[in-house]
Amino acid sequence: MPDRQLRIVVADDAVLLREGLVGLLERFGHKVVASVGDPDALLAAVDADTLDIVVTDVRMPPTFTDEGMRAALALRRAWPDLPVLVLSQYVEQTSAADLLDSGGGVGIGYLLKDRIGDIAQFVDAVVRVADGGTAIDPEVVRSLVSQTQQPIHRLTSREREVLALMAEGRSNASIATTLVITEAAVAKHIASILTKLDLPPATEGNRRVLAVLAYLRDTDPP
């Protein structure tokens, strides 16, 4: 049984699976406050103050493409601290990166739908994201990292420490407190990490996620 009972909103247009998810989460002692089948109902059901996490499918009406993902991003824009776990039938890199990047990468998850079957791990992931951590599907990691080929061993041990904390979704300030260094030093380390990992000069946040993914690959091979 969990340390605490999470208050969860579940969104999935497939009734069968939605009921399955609800049953699963409740079996582990959490409370599903609303289960909905479309993005509008999801946005209406979210009361960020009393909610611990939103679990949503990417595919939802009306076009059954990425409505759920867009709803998730909208939620993150409105409440950057609201933990969101997105379930997808396949890995779509760009939107995965956008999502993992939202709200500074705190309390965010992106998992393939199939992973629900590993119920213990799945519920762990839900709890982890609700607690402000990250849950990134190994497939996402593989997809992103197989293209970048970063030599992660070029990092210094301090830079690795910083990266590990980034992977936990920590902000610069939080990393600085943990390592007892200044925020400026953290920023300097991060800049150095990005350079060493040959990350393309895209948006800062995206590079941050890529760096984290590179780290994940190195420490936790799928």
Add this chain to the structure above:
Amino acid sequence: MLGRVLGLYLALLPSPDPPPILDVVFPSFPRHDALSALTRGPLRFLTSAWPWRSLAYLSMSGLSGGAVLAIPLVLIFKLRAPDLVVISVAAVLTVIFVRLIGLPFELWRLRLLDPELAAQVPIRRRLAPRQLGYVVTSMMALWWIDVGVLVFSLGAPLLLLSAPLQPDASTWLGIWLAVLGGMLLFVSAYPMTAWMGARAALARAILFPQDRALGEIVRSRARLVDAFEAERRRIERDLHDGAQQRLVMLTIKLGLAQLDAPPGSPLATELHDAHALAVDALAELRELIRGIHPKVLTDRGLAAAIQDVAGHSEVPVKVDVLVTERLPATIESAAFYAVSEALTNVARHSGATRCSVRGEVRDDLLLVEVVDDGVGGADIGRGSGLQGLADRLAVVEGTLVVSSPVGGPTTLRVGIPCRTGSSE
């Protein structure tokens, strides 16, 4: 004939080390005509039958055209009194000659010009105005040019060849000029064959102005592929919405059941195994769906789908696909399978350590290139899946170029016309 014999001889020669393979496949319409013969290497062209066919065809023009010219000329000038009656008789005779001999002859010798074209002309059927038009054009106007090309092409070389026979030429000069003439003879095959090609194009244009039948075949093939694509998408959707969802549910149920089973009991073991099987089935189903028609391709287009398939490659792949717009589904699908197949080959055969995929749309042409640093030696002809790929690309009028010298690197380049704005 000589060309055939020489060609056979060259074919029987032991080939040296396998040369760097550069196969260009235009599978949509593999044509065997004079103009495409010209684009081959000099050796292949000169040892082909085309120079001889050209010679035969152009010589025949002198025969038929000369006959048409001769009838009225002989009548009119032999009688030395060219009046209306004689001219009328000459005209009638000429028409009869053209109808009875010239027409079948012209249509018969089309087979020298273009065998495919000749096969489409029903010779003994009722005469179509179009055929009459072609024959009249050929016998009245074109034969002059035929003979002109023949004389112009062969005149100089034959003159030079005959140099040793000239009484006032020194022996060595004569031989030298003859050798030069012999060399020029090879060159003369080109203008003759080129004119043959133009002649064939003209014949095609007159006899089959719109190539209606072929156009219909192309369209029907495209429709067929569209139907296949739609069917693949439907199957994919059904699997997603049906089987996959139920399997996920099954894994959840089995997982929950495991929680309730007494730990270490036979029931727990059975449930654990059943759960593992369901998870495997789910993974297999996902791979299957990816093979049928990846969802990401339908939803997000080519760039995202290539990213996705690259993410599953054993060999690290660098993806640089600058295709942001959505292209027609059949084109996206063909390009995606090309990349997919190429990456499979890279992983299976190449021994490459890295690989890159680049893609862009340039001048209404979708270009995709897959390069790896492997051992090379891929060959379209040797059942490496490349032939199937070429066939698949043919449907969208795409081309496949593979450069894979032994020792690598291997480059696979795909070009698919994609007129933006057209819906097909």
